Amino acid sequence: MKPGDRVSLQIEKGVYRGRGLARSGGRVVFVTGALPGDRVRARVDKVKRDFAEAALEAVEEPGSARREPPCAHAARCGGCTYQPLEYEAQLALKRDVLVESLSRARVPLDGVDLAVTGSPEEGWRWRARLHVEWEAGRPVLGFREEGSHALVDVERCPQLTPGLARLADEVRSALAAEAAGLRGVEELRLGEGGDGASRAAVLNVHRALDPQTASRLAARVPSASGLGWQGAGPGAPFVRIAGEPYLFTPRPHGVLRSHVLSFFQGNGALLDVLEATALAPLAGARRVLELYSGAGLFTLPLATRAEHVRAVEGAPWAAADARHNLAAFGHVQAIEAAVEHDAPEWARGRFDAALLDPPRAGAGPEVVDALARTRVARVAYVSCDPTTLARDLARLREHGFALRSLHLLDLFPDTFHMETVAALER
């Protein structure tokens, strides 16, 4: 087998990142775009000693769970790898990927409860990031094609809530109408609050917007309660154009404010079940260490139950939201710091439980080891990447923590992404 070869392959199963696994001549071949049970023709891109990578050229015989993708953009848009798979089969595949990730990391699953919760496939997304390119002076807004940098013009993404879709349409028309002054726009960040009224957009630009263009833009985006722009590079300031850039989400214990540039969970439909699942392993905990706490989605309910909470968040926008959202709770410390830098403070906290919700890179050995040096006996680990979750759970196991339950929540239907809440004890 060599790059450029065309091969016919039987896909045995799906693996993480939306690829199908086949075997040819004793070598594993990962095929982008292939689904479990497919017979495909694929073009070999890379050949390594133990495996090869190939791109799908044609489905010769579809697997039994293939379907006509509901979204018109599915054939090109790289956002929704699993659109052509029946939804129940998507859930089964994600469950298999999670189990395989843990098995490969040698995390035993005997006696571990494994639950799966699905999501509506449409209208769930209340945060979105769209790329913008300019073709002959006309804006193209959308997502990248799978495995390429080509931008797919996505006129209507069915994942968006109706409010976010309306906001995206308004910004699209405004970019077209004010193209001369807006050609520096490269990306668009959109968010909607759970109150149904707050909606904000941020234009990421490589050259500053002039004030006249900015105010004409604001007039063309009436459904935004907040609008602003931000230059390129990490830490570039947010420049307000109109309204306030905050999104408001009512929760059982108060209204959470989050800046449109703060992290906030993207699936509004599963927010309640995510919160309940993440907090369940900590029932009765008195002193809780919360790491990667964002704007305080989990901190707020923890504040109403625990005697003391230390919530650590590194991003300035989210940390400012957390301070605002938790100001009424004197027993909650909302700390702005990198988790790894905060670790020397943990011994003093006499914590009995911890909740972690790291980004895709996971917590990593340094943070896991520091956590293990505390008195924490119960851990809820919320993860958006099964491979880094498996790595961190294996390390927690070395420190004497046993895995009690796993709950896969499909916060990202039709994509290969998945959320998992793991409960551990020692």
Ligand SMILES: C[S@@+](CC[C@H](N)C(=O)[O-])C[C@H]1O[C@@H](n2cnc3c(N)ncnc32)[C@H](O)[C@@H]1O
């Ligand atoms: C997956 S989000 C979870 C946020 C929150 N738990 C929620 O559900 O809204 C991860 C958060 O960790 C923060 N973060 C990433 N790396 C960090 C680090 N090294 N130290 C502290 N916070 C970090 C991000 O800014 C983000 O807010």
